[in-house]
Amino acid sequence: MGLKLALAFLIIFWLLRSGKLDFSLINQSFKLGYNWLFALGILVLQDALSGLRWRWLLKANSNNDFPYKDMVRVTWIGLFFNSFLPGAVTGDFIKLLYVRDLDPEMSKTYLVTSVLLDRIIGLVGLLLILGFGTLLNYSTLIELSEQMANLIHFNLLLFAGALGVLVFLFAPRKIQEQLLSLTNSIPVIGTKVHKTLESVWIIGDNKAVLFKCVTLSILLQFLNFAAFYLFSSPFFTKPFPFTYVLTLIPIGFMAVAVPISPAGLGVGHVIFDKLFGFVGISGGANYFNLYFVGLVFINSFGIIPYLLSGKKHSLKEAEKFEENLT
DSSP states (O other): OHHHHHHHHHHHHHHHHTTOOOTHHHHHHHTTOHHHHHHHHHHHHHHHHHHHHHHHHHHTTOSOOOOHHHHHHHHHHHHHHHHHSSSSHHHHHHHHHHHHHHOTTSOHHHHHHHHHHHHHHHHHHHHHHHHHHHHHTHHHHHTTOHHHHHHHHHHHHHHHHHHHHHHHHTOOHHHHHHHHHHHTTSTTTHHHHHHHHHHHHHHHHOHHHHHHHHHHHHHHHHHHHHHHHHHHGGGOSSOOOHHHHTTHHHHHHHHHTSOSSGGGTTHHHHHHHHHHHHTTOOOHHHHHHHHHHHHHHHHGGGHHHHHHOSSOOOHHHHHHHHHTTO
16 A cells, blocks of 8 residues: 555656646636636535445345435545545445445445446446547547557447446346356355356346446546546646547546556546647646546545544454455
8 A cells, every 4th residue: 555655656756856747736726716616516416426326236236225315425435535545445345334334234245246336337437438439539539649549449449348348237147147157166266256246237137227327427427527627628728629528538537547546646647648748738747636636625525424423434344344355
């Protein structure tokens, strides 16, 4: 964990020394007022709605109602820990402890699978937007540079992978049974793989829930794009067509989704600096920095429901919960 955080700060230090990152832009952006207020409001809405998606996934295998206000509370607690810890795993396991309090009868396998699928479905929504945006603007994008063309072709492979995930989730019962029978022959981990796939297909068999989750994921991603654009657009050095909103920003968010550092610290700065450079716009690291500051500010409010919770789960409990799964 310490190594990841050190790497993030080394990247930030390099960006500052190279002149690619200018923190004074944050003070300038505050003076714009309304942009920040609208962007922060969008991030609040995005975080609140993400709790609804997880609630649908949990209810697919439980008679518990999982009150929406409780799901928002738990989601925000998880976001707080994910934003201030090197890596997102601990925050997810903190969330699981609170949800287990809401339904002690739910199996650990299904709880963990629900979080995993929540993340995967969120990524699927991102890849669907990226894929369709790339296909619609393919000829324009590949002419920008050879590097951009290579990146676009890689994006299309990821888009195909997202479609493959959806096909897998909607797999017919006969195929499910065949794959489940094969898992029993896997040494050591076969039983765990079997239970995990069973949990995945509990959700996959509930097609209405899955459709709602994917649709909501697409909406949530658009809200993220809108927040990023509102934070950064006043400082763009040249026009930023909607084409780029559907391609460059999703590529950056996809890279940040990998839990290498807290909330994409450092990694996101470098990625967005490179992406905006592809289209001749300088300051990509600064644009992500504005979004990063706004995102961490909103996520930091997760400390309030954590402190107000009657039962406070600790990081040690989360680590023990994770260890008991292995």
